Amino acid sequence: MSVSILKNLRIFIWILVLVGSLIAINPSFGDGFDSNIQFGIEIEGGSWIDLELEGNLIQISGSRDDIVLHLIASASGATLDVSESGDDSVTFLVEDLATHKDALEAAVTWATVAFDDEAGTMTVTVSDTTARAQLLKSVTAGSKVTLISFEDEEWFEVRRSLTEAEESLANDLSESAFEDYLREWYVERLDGLATVDAFLNRVSPETTRETRDIISTKLNYLGLSDIPVKTIENDRYISIEFAGRQLGEAEQLVTEQGKFEIKIVAVKNSTGQATDPEVDVLELMVTGDEIKSVDHYTNLNSTRRWEVPFTLSREGAEIFSQTVIAVGADTAPNNHYIVMLLDDQVVFDAPLSADFAASIKDGSWKGENLSASFGSTDEDMERARILWIQLNAGALPVKQRIIAKGYTSPALGNVFLQQIVIAGIVAILAVGVIVYLRYRKPKIVFPLLGAAFSETIIVLGIAVLIRHQLDLPSIAGVLATLGTGVDHMVIITDEVLEGEAEDRTSKLRTGLSKRISRAFSIIFASATTTIIAMVPLAYMQLGTLRGFAIVTIIGILVGVFITRPTYAKIINILLGRESATA
């Protein structure tokens, strides 16, 4: 009795999983076919964009003292000589220290310096890492350089953008040749001060993910919350899918930045404290293009006010200063409000502070330490966040470039889907015909087709549950598992039939369960092999092939553990009865 319950349990589990999958898929045929299955953009209709982020990972080595000497000498014009070298500091003997002192102090913004006027020396406290980072920064015209860890090694990430000529070179050269070109570029610029030990033409995974988050936040802010932004190829590229949108619109959404302007009130006509852009005369100083870098919005400890700190470019700072002086704000700062506008909406409005005016007047301000500050409420935080997103959209941490894109009209996608459904149905029928011709028994043909069909439904159900998007290669994976599923059921059927033949011809009876387990030893071997072949693909994250591998693995597991044992039971019951009556 217990055996028959076990048999039924198998079938029971199978029915349970099948029904569960159908509920997950939730198909409806009211107004055309609809379901919970998420199809890829080529079926759904819409556009997609893949972005590459420009920047390099580099490892260099060289003498810290030589590097520091070179950096200081070239920036200050002074003549130096190493007099003493310690673990974390280096002392230079400076020719005519008194004359060069100011220039030296200005030249070293990246380390602490101490002067000994009597000895005529200058001591720079600087680590080896900082020196190398600073060298990379100086040869790449001030690109941001950070020390990061990538694949268990320390690298410098240099956020160096490609020139237009280099972008077209990147398209003409092979990947490794272009990487060699960039490497040579660094070797030449480093000019023997440091050697390039390793080089990769990519940014760090963290940078890619940070950029992905900024893009995603921006799209969310624009009210496009359901747009998936993901990183692909080991966090090297960013891939974005815009269901139902035209490509032009999608490109605009990704590349467009909010219009940000900083203006100054030249003549105040309105009454009251606040500036009224309609009435007051405003002078434009800088736009978002002049913003060199934006820091994350923060909440100031002292005032609880939300603010977005940013820095202007040198040119931006110059125009800013000139305009402040031109409208006379440097002498009467309180009468001149600084207004920041985002897409023509005032987001910041406050008088120029006296300290700031003074530093503009004496020329010591170079564009740093600006911030747009808001109140302390949650709404203010949201405003700070939006400004941060918008400023960042123009100033993503790295330059982006579109490397692949595409669009499918929803109508055409629908045609593809129809063809796939028709192909699936006709394929199952064709398999049915072949199986019938071979076995000539409906008792075999229908359970086999039913099991194969249920396997497909369970795979689709699992795909829905794990929120896997069915792109075309994934659909190919579904078909592949259908194919191996049928193959394996043929193996089971033949083992069972052959066993029966043996039973009749010889006295040597091979037990039913033994025959089934013989079939399963073949099935397990081939299933394991296919899964092992697919695992690297699933990890490799090669955008499209990953989906194929995942679906194939799911399909094989479902087949081996659910549908094939069930089929074996069913066929046993059906054929067992038949041989008993024959």
Next chain:
Amino acid sequence: MNLDDIIERINIPGRSRTVLVGVPLALLALSLVIIALNGVALGTDLEGGTLVKVRNIDIDSDALQSDLRGIFGSTEIKVRSAPGITSGLTYIEAPVDISSQQLESYFLERYPDAELSFSVFNPAVSRQFQSSAVKAIISAFVGMSIIVFLVFRTPIPSAAVVLSAASDIGITVALMSIFGVKLTLGTIAALLMIIGYSVDSDILLTTRLIKRKGELSEKVKSAMKTGLTMTLTTLSAMAVLYVVSQHETLDSIAIVLVFALVVDLMNTWMLNTGILMWFIGRQAPTSSKRRRKA
């Protein structure tokens, strides 16, 4: 005519081992020469460029091609219509420097009802795909080989399975080269599927031949009966997919698998069977019980 008659007529166990093994190996060698000389065309995703699929346009491929070439000034633009029974889909391939927006507006201006799909791949990312794809194929193949050796634990039968899978891929790629089927991410997926299908029939064959008792030629025939059914079902499903679908990805996957399954019939039932029969025959006289000697 039923399967038993066909198997009797082919009579694999009665044929010369040299022929069984030699013919597939000669074809594999020829295939490698063809691939080396003729190469395999790459699709736009692996080479870079624009692929446009368009439906509901009232013009034939040749006229469209010369018009596009004239307007965009590039002889590299290629136009062809999709195979399949529900015709009407046209493919256009253009080099990457032709703007996809301009191509799109070309169609929408002239054919307002046109339904378009297009994809643009920058050559840099394509090359990245290429190297990833090569890594994927190699790692899949190595993984498969390791499992096969672990399952059979005998060098020659395991090597025969691996050789047969390699030969399936090699000859299929040569057929792609001859028939101009492009290597794309989709057809690479198909080549990886071949590994799965190939080992399916090979493992069946090897298990039946070396792990079961019975007379060798009967075992071969019985394995063939199962194996041919397996291959024919999949073959029919793929042929249907090729005929019905017009989407290039699915189409090319289907045709590659049709090639591969036909090739696999030869490699399983000639190459692999030939090697196994020779292996078993060589072992039988010296030690009938111990098979792990080789």
